[in-house]
Each structure stands twice: as structure tokens, then as C-alpha cells.
Amino acid sequence: MKAFDxxxxxxxxxxxxxxxxxxxxxxxxxxxxxEAEPAFGVSKSNSGIIHAGTQNPPGSLKARLCVExxxxxxxxxxxxxxxxxxxxxxxxxxxxxxxxxxxxxxxSEGEAxxxxxxRIVDRAWLEANEPNLGPEVRAALFCPTAGMISPYxxxxxxxxxxxxxxTELRTGSEVAAIxxxxxxxxxxxxxxxxxxxxxxxxAAGLYADRIAALAGLPPYPIKPRKGEEYLLDRKxxxxxxxxxxxxxxxxxxxxxxxxxxxxxxxxxPTAHDTGDSGDLSTTDEGLAEVLAGARRMMPSISxxxxxxxxxxxxxxxxxxxxxxxxxxxxGFFSAAGIQSPGLTAAPAxxxxxxxxxxGRGLKLEPKKDFRPLREKPVHxxxxxxxxxxxxxxxxxxxxxxxxxxxxxxxxxxxxxxKRGARTLDGVKFRTRAQAGRCHGGFCTTRIMKIMRExxxxxPLAVTKRGAGSEIIKDERK
Amino acid sequence: MKKRDLVVVGGGPAxxxxxxxxxxxxxxxxxxxxxxxxxxxxxxQCIHPGFGLHRFKAELTGPEYADRFVKMTAAAPEIEVxxxxxxxxxxxxxxxxxxxxxxxxxxxxRAVIMATGCRERTREMIPIPGTRPAGVYPAGLAQxxxxxxxxxxxxxxxxxxxGDIGLIMARRMALxxxxxxxxxxxxxxxxxxxxxxxxxxxxxxxxxxxxxxxxRIYGRDRVEGVDVVRVDDNLAAVPGSExxxxxxxxxxxxxxxxxxxxxxxxxxxIDPRTNGPVSAELKGTSIPGVFACGNxxxxxxxxxxxxxxxxxxxxxxxxxxxxxxx
Numbered sequence: 188m189k190a191f192d193x194x195x196x197x198x199x200x201x202x203x204x205x206x207x208x209x210x211x212x213x214x215x216x217x218x219x220x221x222e223a224e225p226a227f228g229v230s231k232s233n234s235g236i237i238h239a240g241t242q243n244p245p246g247s248l249k250a251r252l253c254v255e256x257x258x259x260x261x262x263x264x265x266x267x268x269x270x271x272x273x274x275x276x277x278x279x280x281x282x283x284x285x286x287x288x289x290x291x292x293x294x295s296e297g298e299a300x301x302x303x304x305x306r307i308v309d310r311a312w313l314e315a316n317e318p319n320l321g322p323e324v325r326a327a328l329f330c331p332t333a334g335m336i337s338p339y340x341x342x343x344x345x346x347x348x349x350x351x352x353x354t355e356l357r358t359g360s361e362v363a364a365i366x367x368x369x370x371x372x373x374x375x376x377x378x379x380x381x382x383x384x385x386x387x388x389x390a391a392g393l394y395a396d397r398i399a400a401l402a403g404l405p406p407y408p409i410k411p412r413k414g415e416e417y418l419l420d421r422k423x424x425x426x427x428x429x430x431x432x433x434x435x436x437x438x439x440x441x442x443x444x445x446x447x448x449x450x451x452x453x454x455x456p457t458a459h460d461t462g463d464s465g466d467l468s469t470t471d472e473g474l475a476e477v478l479a480g481a482r483r484m485m486p487s488i489s490x491x492x493x494x495x496x497x498x499x500x501x502x503x504x505x506x507x508x509x510x511x512x513x514x515x516x517x518g519f520f521s522a523a524g525i526q527s528p529g530l531t532a533a534p535a536x537x538x539x540x541x542x543x544x545x546g547r548g549l550k551l552e553p554k555k556d557f558r559p560l561r562e563k564p565v566h567x568x569x570x571x572x573x574x575x576x577x578x579x580x581x582x583x584x585x586x587x588x589x590x591x592x593x594x595x596x597x598x599x600x601x602x603x604x605k606r607g608a609r610t611l612d613g614v615k616f617r618t619r620a621q622a623g624r625c626h627g628g629f630c631t632t633r634i635m636k637i638m639r640e641x642x643x644x645x646p647l648a649v650t651k652r653g654a655g656s657e658i659i660k661d662e663r664k
Numbered sequence: 665m666k667k668r669d670l671v672v673v674g675g676g677p678a679x680x681x682x683x684x685x686x687x688x689x690x691x692x693x694x695x696x697x698x699x700x701x702x703x704x705x706x707x708x709q710c711i712h713p714g715f716g717l718h719r720f721k722a723e724l725t726g727p728e729y730a731d732r733f734v735k736m737t738a739a740a741p742e743i744e745v746x747x748x749x750x751x752x753x754x755x756x757x758x759x760x761x762x763x764x765x766x767x768x769x770x771x772x773x774r775a776v777i778m779a780t781g782c783r784e785r786t787r788e789m790i791p792i793p794g795t796r797p798a799g800v801y802p803a804g805l806a807q808x809x810x811x812x813x814x815x816x817x818x819x820x821x822x823x824x825x826x827g828d829i830g831l832i833m834a835r836r837m838a839l840x841x842x843x844x845x846x847x848x849x850x851x852x853x854x855x856x857x858x859x860x861x862x863x864x865x866x867x868x869x870x871x872x873x874x875x876x877x878x879x880r881i882y883g884r885d886r887v888e889g890v891d892v893v894r895v896d897d898n899l900a901a902v903p904g905s906e907x908x909x910x911x912x913x914x915x916x917x918x919x920x921x922x923x924x925x926x927x928x929x930x931x932x933x934i935d936p937r938t939n940g941p942v943s944a945e946l947k948g949t950s951i952p953g954v955f956a957c958g959n960x961x962x963x964x965x966x967x968x969x970x971x972x973x974x975x976x977x978x979x980x981x982x983x984x985x986x987x988x989x990x
Contacts, residue, residue, distance in 0.1 A: 422925075422928070465884055467795055467796070467884075468793065468794050468795045468880075469791075469793050469794070469796075470793045471793050473793075474791065474793075491789075491936075493788065493789075493791070494786075494788055494789075495788050496788060496791065497796060572761065572768060575763070575768050576768050579763070579766060579767060579768055583765040583766035583767075584765065585763075586763045586764050586765045586766050586767055586768065587748065587763075587764075587765045588699065588750035588752075588763055591699065591750065592925075594752060596763075624783070624786075625783045625784070625786070625802075626786045626787075626788060626802070627805070628783060628784050628786070628801075628802040628804060628805045629783070629805075631801075631805055632805070632808055632809060632812065632813055632815075636813075646813070646815055650798065650885075651797070651798035651885070652798075652885065653885070654885075655884075655885035655886060656797060656798040656885035656886055657798060657886065658798055658815075658817070659809060659815040659816060659817050659818075660816055660817065660818050660819050660912065661815075661816040661819075662814055662815060662816070663810070663814035663815070663816060663840065
């Protein structure tokens with residue numbers, strides 16, 4: 188059996204970024220994902236903030252990799268991969284002038300780590316630049332290099348480009364066994380298939396502890412920390428010009444007002460430890476906490492603005508990322524505990540892992556035919572009427588609207604399926620169809636029929652997010 | 665840019681009645697824009713009887729009721745119908761942009777009637793805590809699945825809200841062999857028509873829990889059950905009254921909202937409470953020459969009254985045009 192040079196376990200943002208980084212070189216890469224599609228674990232519930240790099244403990248991996256990741260995304264990656272990275276900047280708001288010294292400290296620590304452009308802005312600046320802020324906000328730290336991105340489309344872009352450069356993606360492939368042979372080559376069983384690989388990287392997010400245990404390593408303590416997020420109607424798109432944080436306390440960065448790259452503002456997240464790595468429920472208490480936190484900064488936000496909500500889990504493993512070679516198991520690498528600012532740091536984590544692997548004997552010889560560019564998918568809601576006309580002339584399917592709330596055409600849905608969408612959530616994350624105010628009430632059946640055409644899939648086999656989440660149970664005879 | 669005397673947005677019962685009434689009142693150049701591949705709107709999925717008792721003194725199904733208006737529309741050569749056409753923009757100057765397979769069209773209208781219908785309130789708007797598995801659907805979507813596609817969404821269902829669509833779907837699911845375990849209503853009276861409570865629930869032995877709410881949805885991938893709790897007169901949960909129901913499907917029927925996003929984007933005044941247009945005049949909006957009717961004006965119980973009132977909107981548009989409006 189062929190042995191891959193590297194097997195990456197987990198096609199979230201960490202595994203996807205590493206696969207894309209390794210795909211520059213003449214190495215064979217296997218990317219294993221237990222869910223039906225990439226990004227369906229921790230990454231899909233990410234806030235989408237590309238952090239500037241403040242508020243990480245000085246000297247930590249988080250601090251260094253976040254600043255570097257921000258530069259990589261804003262620099263080459265956004266352009267190469269067609270990411271909608273919007274550098275809107277971030278505000279850290281204080282309600283009490285007595286907290287200004289804490290803001291000064293965040294600023295000087297950020298500057299020491301190389302975060303550029305930080306400055307403290309006063310009430311007058313805020314009134315001019317963020318007019319919907321409530322009267323309680325007295326001042327803020329402005330971090331101009333922060334921005335936002337679509338977390339799942341970031342992952343899809345990385346995976347698509349990695350695959351175009353030779354990475355082999357296997358979804359629905361939960362790793363069930365890992366062993367290291369006498370020749371030093373690993374044998375993995377995933378999704379009922381056997382694979383061999385010289386190097387293995389554990390980027391399994393919430394399940395990194397289980398993968399470590401399978402490999403016979405002492406497990407790292409992954410503590411899922413739940414965050415509930417609430418999305419507002421796109422009508423409130425212009426409520427905020429920046430990502431707005433309160434001055435943080437303790438465990439998390441607090442309840443934020445987040446611009447998203449899709450236009451819908453989002454408020455949240457909560458931060459509560461949970462023992463259950465499958466607990467994605469939202470609660471009345473979470474909603475009340477998020478609304479109160481957001482309204483303190485922006486009193487005009489109301490409950491009736493909320494059109495959707497979800498919960499995500501942060502795979503916390505202590506205070507810092509765990510990125511290392513496991514000396515007890517030569518050839519095995521860990522990328523665990525990748526919680527905030529993991530999305531930002533992912534490209535830098537990938538570089539760090541690639542260097543660690545090279546240090547252990549992986550030969551990184553550049554591919555002559557590496558193709559760094561990935562064609563950006565079309566989103567009608569982003570383009571001008573002139574461009575819409577050109578697109579329709581190219582393919583009449585762009586004029587065939589399926590999702591009326593978010594204006595998504597049949598052609599965009601077919602394109603998403605061609606790029607790898609296999610579930611209704613996969614279509615939603617890629618295109619926004621079903622993500623608007625009607626929640627798919629009008630378009631779900633049409634999307635299912637398009638999936639039937641494109642994938643020769645019985646409607647009975649169409650799922651929301653993989654096996655077990657089938658949409659319908661029977662067909663009428 | 666093409667010019668039209670009257671553009672009607674929406675080819676459901678409201679749009680068809682308005683277009684025909686405007687034509688009967690003398691308007692000779694009408695474009696009726698419909699996003700679906702056929703006229704009739706939501707009536708097409710309402711295959712149960714009970715339509716037309718007032719209007720036609722006959723008990724019709726939704727498609728039969730729609731068909732009478734489709735024929736009236738087809739008999740009027742002054743009404744041009746554009747199907748699979750999706751309006752993306754309305755301006756205060758009454759320019760209408762719409763997409764259809766193969767084209768982005770723009771027309772300048774002297775008058776516009778918005779008959780864009782309504783959408784269902786969703787689980788997210790109540791909101792119901794818990795997980796977000798497959799199997800939680802707006803009742804109207806379940807109706808479309810069963811009646812239009814022949815797809816049965818589940819085997820054991822709980823219905824949230826006793827609106828008419830929820831009641832009709834309780835019966836529809838029961839007829840398809842689905843076990844409908846309960847209809848849960850937070851108010852102390854049903855929101856639907858009395859005849860629907862009798863014919864759709866009582867005749868089928870489906871329990872209706874008033875002053876109860878679904879407190880939580882369970883299931884990771886597919887719905888596995890719900891918690892139900894009694895509420896007091898302030899709608900607060902009564903401790904100790906919780907009980908669980910196993911089910912694989914939750915249908916949500918908690919009201920309808922007029923769809924007026926196009927009007928709102930054009931700058932028309934919208935009542936934030938009802939999402940209906942604010943206007944001093946009959947079936948009007950705050951933009952002169954732009955009218956609204958049907959469920960996008962206000963949510964109706966009976967289509968018979970939609971037809972009647974939409975005809976008033978058609979006449980009002982005709983009078984506006986006859987008044988020499990530009």
C-alpha cells in the first residue's frame with residue numbers, strides 16, 4: 188500500500204491550512220475528516236474575527252502566531268484564495284475611565300508583539316466613527332489591523348486549493364485506530380479504510396484528546412467551552428463599523444458586536460465550560476446574557492433583530508496552543524487546543540508545523556507546478572448590476588434565483604456542489620442560501636432538487652449535515 | 665429603459681386580483697411579475713378544501729381557487745405575465761429591476777402594486793432553545809414537501825403553534841400516517857379558525873395543549889424529542905409541569921410576517937410591529953403611486969378577503985394613473 192508522506196487528522200482551519208501549506212511541496216498529503224464536509228466541527232461556529240494580536244499572554248504561542256497569521260491572511264492569502272477579508276478594525280471599549288490604565292497595558296503589550304497602529308480613542312472619536320455606541324462607553328482601544336472573514340469559506344478555500352495541488356481529502360472518515368510500525372510508518376484506520384503515512388498530525392479539534400489516546404499518548408485535557416452566538420438581520424448591517432469588544436475580564440473576550448463578512452451583524456459569544464463535546468444547544472440564559480452584554484455597548488439592538496443563533500465549542504487545552512512534535516511517538520505531531528485566536532493564527536500554525544516536520548525529516552522540496560491561486564466563487568449579493576448582467580450572459584442560471592432572502596442563484600448552488608458541498612449546511616455555508624430571515628422556508632425543496640440533479644442523490648439521502656440528519660423520512664408512493 | 669403603466673409584483677391571489685381589477689378599471693399596459701414557474705403563489709400547495717366559500721359560493725381547494733384567477737388573468741391580453749422572475753430592487757421613482765433565467769431586466773413603471781405575500785415566523789424568532797438538528801421545519805415548508813414533492817418529513821411530529829397552517833398540517837401529516845403527538849399553543853386560545861380546530865385536530869384525536877410551550881429541542885443530527893412546559897398568564901414556565909415528547913419532527917406554525925423588504929429598501933414607511941406598510945390611503949404606501957395588497961399589506965385568514973381587498977388596490981392604482989400621474 189502506498190504510504191503518504193503526511194496524514195492530517197481534521198479538516199478544520201488548522202488541518203486545512205497545513206494541507207494547503209504542505210501542498211506547495213513535493214509531498215503526498217492525506218487530509219482526514221470525520222464529518223461529511225470540512226469545517227463542520229469547531230471552525231463552522233467561529234466568529235470569523237481576524238484578530239490584530241492584542242490580549243494574548245506575552246511570550247505565548249498565541250501571541251506570536253496571531254500577529255503572524257493576521258499578516259499572512261491580509262497579505263498573500265486573501266488575494267491568492269479569493270477570501271473576503273475585510274479589515275474593518277476593532278475597538279476595545281471601556282465603560283469606566285478608571286479602566287484606562289488597563290487599556291494602556293493592552294496597547295503596550297500589543298505593540299511589543301508587533302501589532303501595528305494601536306491607539307486609544309476618546310468619546311468624541313467614537314461618536315464620529317461609531318455613532319450607535321451607547322452613552323456608557325467612555326473610550327476605546329482602536330486596533331486597525333483586525334478584520335473579519337467567513338470562517339467556513341476560509342476553510343473551503345484552503346481545502347479546495349490544497350486539493351487542486353494534490354492533497355487527498357477523505358470526508359466521513361473518523362479515525363478509529365493509529366499504530367506505528369517497526370519501520371516507523373503509521374497505519375491508520377479511518378472510515379473503514381486503511382492508510383499509511385510517514386508523519387501524522389493531530390488537528391482534531393474537540394477530539395484531539397481521543398486521537399492522542401488512540402495513538403497511545405497521554406491525553407491532553409481538552410475542555411470544551413461553549414459559546415452561543417446570535418445573528419441579526421442583514422437590515423442591521425450598518426449598525427457597527429468595527430468589531431466591538433468590551434474590556435475583557437477573566438475567561439473570554441466578553442460579549443462582542445461582530446460585523447460578519449456576509450453583512451449580518453452577530454452578537455456573542457458566551458463562554459461556559461461544558462463537559463460534553465457534543466453540546467451545541469442554545470439556552471434562554473445564553474440569549475439573555477448576550478443581549479444584555481451587546482445592549483450595554485449598543486442599546487438600539489433588540490431581540491427582534493435576531494434571525495438565527497447557534498452554539499460552538501472552543502477546544503480549550505490549558506491557556507496556550509499545544510503545537511509540538513510528540514517525542515514519545517516519533518513522527519507524530521500535535522496541533523491541539525487551537526481556540527481563539529486559532530482562526531487568525533492558522534496560517535502561522537501551518538508554517539510552524541511544516542518547519543517542525545521538516546526538522547524531523549520531511550523533505551520540503553517546492554513543487555514547480557504549485558498553483559497558489561484559487562478562483563473565487565461568485566456571490567450575486569456582492570456584485571454590481573453590470574457584473575450580474577455579464578454573468579447571466581455567461582450562464583442563464585445566474586438569473587434563476589433560488590434563495591430569495593439572500594439572493595442566491597441556481598448556478599451558485601450548482602457551483603458550490605461542484606466545489607464539494609454534499610449537505611444542505613454545506614450549501615448554506617458556501618452560498619448563504621437558507622441563511623436568511625426565512626431559514627430555508629422557501630428554498631429548501633428547490634436546493635434538494637438541485638442536489639438530486641447534480642449528485643444523483645435520492646431526496647431521502649439529502650442531509651442537513653451528514654448521516655443521521657436526513658431531511659425527509661419517506662417518499663409518498 | 666422599458667416603460668410600463670403598471671407593474672404588479674407577485675402572481676399569487678393578491679397580485680392576480682389586483683392586476684385584473686386594474687385592467688377592468690381601464691389600465692391597458694400591465695406587467696405581472698412572478699418568481700415561481702406558475703401563477704397562484706402559496707395556494708398551489710394548499711390542496712385542502714375551504715377556499716372560495718365567500719367569493720365563489722363554492723368550496724374549492726387552493727389550486728382550484730387559484731385556477732379561476734389564472735384564467736381571468738390569461739383572458740386579459742392587457743396583462744403580460746413574466747414567470748420565474750425575481751424582483752431584486754424597487755426604487756422610489758418606481759423603477760423595478762428583476763432577474764429571470766437569462767436576463768436582468770429593468771422597467772420604469774408609472775404605478776406599482778406590491779403583492780409579495782408573507783413568510784412564516786421561524787423557530788429562531790420565538791426562540792426555542794436546544795439543539796439545531798434536521799427535522800425542525802416551518803409548517804409551510806412541510807406542506808410544500810408533502811403536497812408539492814411527495815416527501816414525508818418525519819414519522820412522529822409535534823406542532824408548535826395552533827395557527828391555521830399548523831392545524832392543517834397536523835391533519836395532513838396524520839393522513840400520511842405520521843403520528844402527530846401534540847399541538848402546543850402558548851396562548852389560551854387557538855390562533856386558527858375554529859373549523860380547523862374541529863376538522864383537523866378533534867376529528868383526528870390530536871391533543872391541543874393551550875398555555876404550554878416547547879421549552880427545549882433535543883437531538884444532535886435529527887430531532888429526538890422536545891420538552892413541553894405549562895405557562896402561567898404571564899407566559900412564564902410553571903415549575904414542575906414539564907413533560908417530554910419523543911418525536912423526530914417539529915413543525916413551527918407561529919404566525920406570518922408580511923414580506924416588505926423591497927418596499928422597505930425603497931424607503932417606504934414600514935410599521936416595525938406588523939412589518940406592514942404605513943399609509944394614509946387605502947392599500948397605499950408612503951410612496952406615491954406604489955400600492956400594496958394581500959398578505960404583504962396585512963396577514964389575512966381567508967383568501968376570499970385577499971381577493972376582495974386586492975381588487976381595491978387595483979382600482980386605486982387605476983385611479984392614480986387616470987389622475988394623470990407621471
